Amino acid sequence: MLQVAIMHTLIPIESPLFLSGSELDEQPAWAMIFGNRNPLVLEIGCGIGDFVVAMATRHPELNFIALDFYNKGCLKSCKRAERAELTNVRIVRDEARSFIRRCLAPASLQAVFINCPDPWPKRYQRKRRLVNQEFISFLEPYLQPGAILHFATDFDDYGIDVANLLRRQPGFENLLAPDHWRHDLEGYPRTKYMLKFMAEGKEIYFVQYRRRTAE
Ligand SMILES: C[S@@+](CC[C@H](N)C(=O)[O-])C[C@H]1O[C@@H](n2cnc3c(N)ncnc32)[C@H](O)[C@@H]1O
Numbered sequence: 001m002l003q004v005a006i007m008h009t010l011i012p013i014e015s016p017l018f019l020s021g022s023e024l025d026e027q028p029a030w031a032m033i034f035g036n037r038n039p040l041v042l043e044i045g046c047g048i049g050d051f052v053v054a055m056a057t058r059h060p061e062l063n064f065i066a067l068d069f070y071n072k073g074c075l076k077s078c079k080r081a082e083r084a085e086l087t088n089v090r091i092v093r094d095e096a097r098s099f100i101r102r103c104l105a106p107a108s109l110q111a112v113f114i115n116c117p118d119p120w121p122k123r124y125q126r127k128r129r130l131v132n133q134e135f136i137s138f139l140e141p142y143l144q145p146g147a148i149l150h151f152a153t154d155f156d157d158y159g160i161d162v163a164n165l166l167r168r169q170p171g172f173e174n175l176l177a178p179d180h181w182r183h184d185l186e187g188y189p190r191t192k193y194m195l196k197f198m199a200e201g202k203e204i205y206f207v208q209y210r211r212r213t214a215e
Pocket residue numbers: 044045046047048067068069070073094095096097114115116117118130191192193194
């Protein structure tokens with residue numbers, strides 16, 4: 001029988017800003033990687049890197065880890081961050097949960113951004129969504145007390161679900177109260193996917209919660 005091997009070759013990424021998750025040590029020394037001890041911010045699913053570049057340009061006092069398992073997106077993100085001459089960004093190709101578990105210490109993140117995660121719109125697909133109760137419980141200990149979790153989606157059912165989920169978490173407080181979500185947040189950079197959905201007339205759901213500090 002003729003067997004046809006389909007090779008999925010990854011375009012090599014030769015950028016000083018790129019880190020392959022599979023080659024990273026467990027619990028890498030982020031202060032060594034960034035060359036300073038500035039607070040860490042994580043973006044999950046950075047896509048083409050437009051958001052992280054906008055944020056890292058505004059906040060040179062923070063170190064941004066932009067994560068995606070999509071190689072081409074990582075390549076585009078690296079090019080974009082290099083063009084902006086940023087030194088406070090690293091683009092990591094890895095799966096979010098696996099990366100967080102292996103490479104981040106408890107209470108090490110000052111903020112997490114999740115913009116337009118894959119919506120898995122069909123009912124039978126929803127268990128594949130990244131953000132659910134299990135994920136929030138998993139992520140919470142990696143946030144410092146006072147750290148902010150930013151979530152944005154164009155998919156109303158996902159936005160409302162995450163807002164309701166976070167509302168029930170005793171460890172988090174709603175920064176947009178009394179609203180559970182907003183459709184506009186001044187100053188929040190719009191991502192490629194947000195702009196695409198907005199052009200189709202869809203509304204974005206922004207949800208923002210802060211991990212409570214101990215009383
Ligand atoms: C719909 S795109 C949104 C990209 C970007 N945030 C934006 O708003 O334009 C979702 C991105 O998340 C990435 N992604 C989805 N699940 C992931 C996971 N578990 N770990 C890492 N990246 C993930 C995908 O590869 C994709 O690039």
